[in-house]
Structures are given as structure tokens and as C-alpha cells.
Amino acid sequence: MKKRVFSGVQPSGSLTIGNYFGAIRNFAKLQHEADCFFCVVDLHALTVPQDPATLRENIKNTARLFIAAGIDPRVSTVFVQSQVSAHSELSWLLECQTYIGELRRMTQFKAKAGKQDVVTTGLLTYPVLMAADILLYNTDLVPVGEDQKQHLEITRDLAIRINNRFQEEIFKVPEPYIPPRQSGGRIMSLTDPGEKMSKSAENPKSYITLLDPPDLIKKKIMSAVTDSEATIRYDEGQKPAVSNLMVIYSLCSGESLEAITQKYEGCGYGQFKKELAELLVETLRPLQEKFHELSAPGVIEEILADGANRARAAAEPKLRLFQEKLGLLPFA
């Protein structure tokens, strides 16, 4: 039996190379050994204010980027969360099993809530919807970046709590699949290496999106912060900015961090950055070309309609089972 894989990405703006190296690139690798579901989690994006027309475009573009990054929609199921209503329905049932205290403790909630003028309930219950996404599909593995670790833990706690209550395995307890930092688990901001790279950051120089044109990529890499030592070596503690650039280099070229250190011995940051920018442009070029091909009218819509049908068929039995266990009437 193949393992089941599920992951989701929010359609909140253009995806960054952090999303790519931390998550999406691994999706494409996993699809040949596992039965994969990849979801554009649009309902999660609604936890913070969104402009409707922009959101609609972002949903389609995120799905296009999945496919441009190598996910084959005939092999993997690619779909949009809001088109499979079982996600919202299970989320409510799970909310009734979740403690407010455990949601308040989430670091992402605390960070995001601190930035908003008003904090919606959705921002608090966000991890429960994510648990519903995962638990509906009997998921074995969830490929995500390091920032999602805590949300995966709450998902596991909920599954275990419910299985214990009913004394049987209703939900499979999923495992996280998080790359180590040196392999892209946490790509840092180019302007502040203490923060993760994020598409919602205020300074656009802090991130590189998958659709940035070559000139812009070069500018952003050349203006990335470094340090005063002028030596290219990997040291997360002492040299976080240079270490982050080295990780990106290594992910683009396939060379180890040691090999990169040797290659640039005695070189200044200028030359290293220039070559890194060229490598990154070449890494993203095929993805950008594929993205534009997928922009023809109707193409992505058709893929997503088929994906939603397949996802609905996979998700509904689990929802019905849990409804019945809870004492709700069988679905007429």
C-alpha cells in the first residue's frame, strides 16, 4: 500500500522560494512514491483580510504554481479547499473537541494576532481547520516547512484524543515530513535573517517570489544583508545571513555546503552573490515558463474541477463515519 500524503499552501500572494524549497519542491518528489493530495487552502487565507478579486486570482495562481513546480495533476490530486465542503464540516466537529487553551498557545496565532487591529475567531481556530484537512484523508505524511510543526502536533493530539475516546482508530495519526534547515526547512528573510522568509512581509526585498523576473531576483540577492567577516562559511549562529544564502545556493546547484565553502575560499561576497543570483534565475526559469503556459483560459479550472471530484470522493466517508460516531443521524 502506498503512503498517503497531504499538504496545503495558502493563496495569500505570490509564493516565495521559501514555500518552494521548504514544501512544494518536495511535493513533486513525493508524488512518485505516495498517493498525494495537494490543496490550495483558500479558507485559511480568509483568516486575515483579503480583497476578493485578488484572492480569486491568487487561488488560481497557486494551483498553477503547484503544477509548474512539477506536480502532475494526473498523478496527484490538486484541488481547492473550499470546493470540498467536508473540510469545513469536519472542522466544526473537531472544534468541539479542541480546547481554547491549546489554540491560544500556538506561536503563529500569537504572532499574527499581534499584527492585526482586530483578531477574528478564524485566526484562533485556524489549526483545527488544518487538522480537518489532514485527518479527512487518512494521511500518513505531511510535507511542510518547519513553521508548521506545532500545527502538526495539535493535529496528532486531536486524532489521538478522539481515537482514545472511541477506543478505535477513527483518524490516522499523521507524521510530519520537515526538511532540516540545511535542506530548506526554514529559508530566512534576505533583509533580516532572524525572521523566516514570508510573502506577507512588508519589505518586498526580504523575499523572492517564484515569479520575480531575472532582473529583480538579481537586485534582491545583491542587496541581501551579509556580515562584515567577508568569508563564505556555514555558521547559523554567527553568520545567519550568509548561511541562508549558502543554503539557497546548495538547493539550486545540488552542491554540498562544504563544496560551496571550498569553491568560494578567498572570494568576496559580491562574486558569490552574483553567481547565486544566476543559479536561482536558472532554477526558476522552467517553472516560470510552465506557469505562463498554464495561464490559458480554462486550463487550471478544468484541472481543479477534476481534483475536487476526486478529493470529495476520498474525504466524505471519513466525515460520515465521524458524524455517526458522535451520534448525528446517518446522512440521508
Ligand code: AMP
Ligand atoms: P504558507 O505560505 O504559509 O501556506 O506555507 C506553505 C508551505 O511553505 C508550508 O509548508 C510552510 O511551512 C512552507 N514555508 C513557508 N515559508 C517558508 C520558509 N521561509 N522556509 C521554508 N518553508 C516555508
Ligand code: TRP
Ligand atoms: N497552515 C499551513 C501554512 O500556513 C497551510 C495548511 C493548511 C496546511 N492546511 C494544511 C499544510 C494541511 C499542510 C497540511 O503553511
